Amino acid sequence: MNQSNMNRREFLKTSALAGAVAAAPLILPARMRGQVSANEQVAVGIIGTGNIAQMHIETLLGFYDVRIAAVCDVDRVRRETAAEKIDAFYGNRDCRMYGDFRELAAQPDLDAVWVCTPDHWHALAAIEAIRNGKDVYVEKPLTLTIREGRELVNAARRHKRVAQTGTQQRSSKRFRDVAQFVRNGGLGTLERIEISIPANNKFTGATWLEEPVPEGLDWDMWLGPAPWRPFNRQACHYNFRFIRDFAAGQVTNWGAHYIDIAQWALDADAGGPVEVVGHGEFPSSGLFNTATKVDFTCRYASGVELRCRTRYDGEFDGNVRFFGERGWIDVSRTNTGASNPELLREVTAGGGAVKLAVSNNHHDNFIQCIRTRERPISDVEIGHRTTTVCNLGNIAMLLDRKLKWDAAREEFVDDVVANRMREPSMRGPWALT
Amino acid sequence: MTWGNEFFRAEGDEAVLFDVTRCMDSETSASPSVDFNDPQQRTAWFTGTVDPWEEIVRMSHGGDRSYATVVERQVTSAEPAQHAALEQKLIAVLEHPELTGAGRLFVCRMLGLIGSAACVPAVARLLESDRTADHARLALDGIAEASVNAAYRGALGKLHGAVKAGLIGSIAMRGDGEALGVLNAIAKDARESAVVKTAAERAVQRLERLAQGEEVAP
Numbered sequence: 001m002n003q004s005n006m007n008r009r010e011f012l013k014t015s016a017l018a019g020a021v022a023a024a025p026l027i028l029p030a031r032m033r034g035q036v037s038a039n040e041q042v043a044v045g046i047i048g049t050g051n052i053a054q055m056h057i058e059t060l061l062g063f064y065d066v067r068i069a070a071v072c073d074v075d076r077v078r079r080e081t082a083a084e085k086i087d088a089f090y091g092n093r094d095c096r097m098y099g100d101f102r103e104l105a106a107q108p109d110l111d112a113v114w115v116c117t118p119d120h121w122h123a124l125a126a127i128e129a130i131r132n133g134k135d136v137y138v139e140k141p142l143t144l145t146i147r148e149g150r151e152l153v154n155a156a157r158r159h160k161r162v163a164q165t166g167t168q169q170r171s172s173k174r175f176r177d178v179a180q181f182v183r184n185g186g187l188g189t190l191e192r193i194e195i196s197i198p199a200n201n202k203f204t205g206a207t208w209l210e211e212p213v214p215e216g217l218d219w220d221m222w223l224g225p226a227p228w229r230p231f232n233r234q235a236c237h238y239n240f241r242f243i244r245d246f247a248a249g250q251v252t253n254w255g256a257h258y259i260d261i262a263q264w265a266l267d268a269d270a271g272g273p274v275e276v277v278g279h280g281e282f283p284s285s286g287l288f289n290t291a292t293k294v295d296f297t298c299r300y301a302s303g304v305e306l307r308c309r310t311r312y313d314g315e316f317d318g319n320v321r322f323f324g325e326r327g328w329i330d331v332s333r334t335n336t337g338a339s340n341p342e343l344l345r346e347v348t349a350g351g352g353a354v355k356l357a358v359s360n361n362h363h364d365n366f367i368q369c370i371r372t373r374e375r376p377i378s379d380v381e382i383g384h385r386t387t388t389v390c391n392l393g394n395i396a397m398l399l400d401r402k403l404k405w406d407a408a409r410e411e412f413v414d415d416v417v418a419n420r421m422r423e424p425s426m427r428g429p430w431a432l433t
Numbered sequence: 434m435t436w437g438n439e440f441f442r443a444e445g446d447e448a449v450l451f452d453v454t455r456c457m458d459s460e461t462s463a464s465p466s467v468d469f470n471d472p473q474q475r476t477a478w479f480t481g482t483v484d485p486w487e488e489i490v491r492m493s494h495g496g497d498r499s500y501a502t503v504v505e506r507q508v509t510s511a512e513p514a515q516h517a518a519l520e521q522k523l524i525a526v527l528e529h530p531e532l533t534g535a536g537r538l539f540v541c542r543m544l545g546l547i548g549s550a551a552c553v554p555a556v557a558r559l560l561e562s563d564r565t566a567d568h569a570r571l572a573l574d575g576i577a578e579a580s581v582n583a584a585y586r587g588a589l590g591k592l593h594g595a596v597k598a599g600l601i602g603s604i605a606m607r608g609d610g611e612a613l614g615v616l617n618a619i620a621k622d623a624r625e626s627a628v629v630k631t632a633a634e635r636a637v638q639r640l641e642r643l644a645q646g647e648e649v650a651p
Binding site for chain 2: 207210282417423425430
């Protein structure tokens with residue numbers, strides 16, 4: 001073990017987030033154990049330094065050919081904490097800090113940007129980085145709305161940028177094996193798919209009060225394109241997930257991961273379902289307004305139905321179960337199960353003509369694609385299509401009626417209200433232009 | 434203006450308008466204003482409920498939004514043929530003199546779902562103020578009518594800073610080629626703020642891509 005490896009290990013051991021990182025698989029590719037010269041390093045900026053960004057930072061610090069050069073956050077305390085962590089690891093004071101993502105995106109020395117903001121900022125921050133010539137890694141869900149997703153894909157293509165979606169289950173052998181097995185007809189004719197996602201049981205009461213904005217937080221910038229509202233701490237860090245101006249609840253928080261695997265297994269990465277119907281439950285008052293009970297079903301042109309619903313067993317993970325002529329197979333982050341042992345043996349054997357692209361490390365896959373200019377394992381179009389399915393489910397639940405979807409045109413058939421729900425209307429000065 | 438708290442009570446051959454709110458007090462279980470010996474007031478006290486469409490006038494950030502949820506569900510579950518009537522009710526709320534900012538935001542969101550050319554004159558008035566223009570675009574951005582394009586172009590000279598930049602973004606996202614000239618002028622106008630000039634430059638680029646077929650209009 002060289003000194004650098006020791007430093008990294010010691011750093012992670014003493015980090016406050018070591019436990020969180022340990023919980024997430026940290027598989028470092030062999031090439032990261034060697035030294036690389038500074039000019040071979042990919043210079044990275046991080047936009048948004050909260051919960052999920054901390055995991056990305058800890059992971060990226062393990063890459064010898066990556067250097068985190070800058071961080072941006074509208075919360076001064078968070079960005080300073082992130083910069084201190086990065087500087088402590090590198091043993092210098094070089095990490096630059098920004099409160100405005102546009103300044104970070106304009107830095108000429110950066111090669112790539114990680115977008116780890118709340119969801120309502122994903123598209124704007126990523127497009128700004130792309131416009132400035134950066135490759136982007138965008139946390140899931142790719143965008144808040146369907147239109148934002150298409151605009152982000154268009155921007156990546158127009159500027160020829162590498163764009164990875166943070167749906168890291170595509171870089172897991174467990175999920176790849178199951179998706180490949182299904183794609184190869186391992187279950188015989190695929191009949192249906194059932195996805196479970198954790199419950200959203202967040203509630204802060206029927207009313208809420210405006211609170212003073214904490215020193216160091218630029219609340220107006222945090223709100224960004226969302227309609228202005230007074231500050232309340234429960235509407236900000238982490239819990240933004242449960243307010244529709246900022247996110248789409250557990251449907252995108254967890255559904256984005258598991259629907260993504262279903263889309264992969266269905267070979268629907270450039271398409272989607274033709275119909276969706278949903279019956280969700282949404283809080284009628286209070287701060288949070290995303291679905292507390294999720295239940296929607298998408299029908300694909302093949303006739304396969306994908307049902308996504310809330311689980312109530314307390315398990316804080318999702319799972320996706322494929323049902324076919326030969327039985328069922330189920331995969332989650334911790335387990336692969338099947339209706340009979342033979343199916344499991346076949347999954348592991350990996351037979352069949354269809355061979356899915358292999359990535360065993362989501363970050364490394366992106367870094368390699370920055371060098372090769374190939375499309376990454378969770379290319380932005382794939383992320384957009386998966387996020388679209390999530391949004392279709394939410395829209396169907398909000399409207400509580402069956403909707404027909406034209407995946408090629410990305411529009412609902414004969415439903416004005418549903419189509420308007422695809423579109424963001426952004427508070428000035430923000431726009432997708 | 435009435436808000437639905439009235440009902441007609443048959444008195445002989447004549448229908449008499451009776452206002453439930455005269456006999457109600459939402460804060461107490463029994464209002465001292467009710468004369469329980471008066472059959473009319475007694476009936477009203479027993480049967481009257483508040484009207485969600487009136488309550489949304491007084492919406493506040495953080496307040497009970499359950500009335501708004503009722504209205505929202507009426508809007509989202511309506512048949513297309515019912516949209517025009519709901520749109521008129523929303524316009525009436527929008528023009529209520531006591532409408533709060535949170536109420537305006539909600540009504541504009543609802544018009545953003547079912548609004549048509551019919552609401553454009555009422556909503557366009559909100560485009561004339563930096564304070565309300567963002568809300569107006571929530572209602573109008575999704576309405577594919579030439580009258581919206583005209584209203585947006587007309588508002589360019591009335592707004593400032595970030596709000597004006599947002600309006601310019603909407604014009605570009607709608608693909609309004611008729612705005613190309615005025616946006617070009619704004620982009621080159623030294624008197625404009627940086628945020629407005631940047632918005633105009635990007636809008637011009639987008640509209641030019643649309644004109645050249647490099648991008649598809651929504």
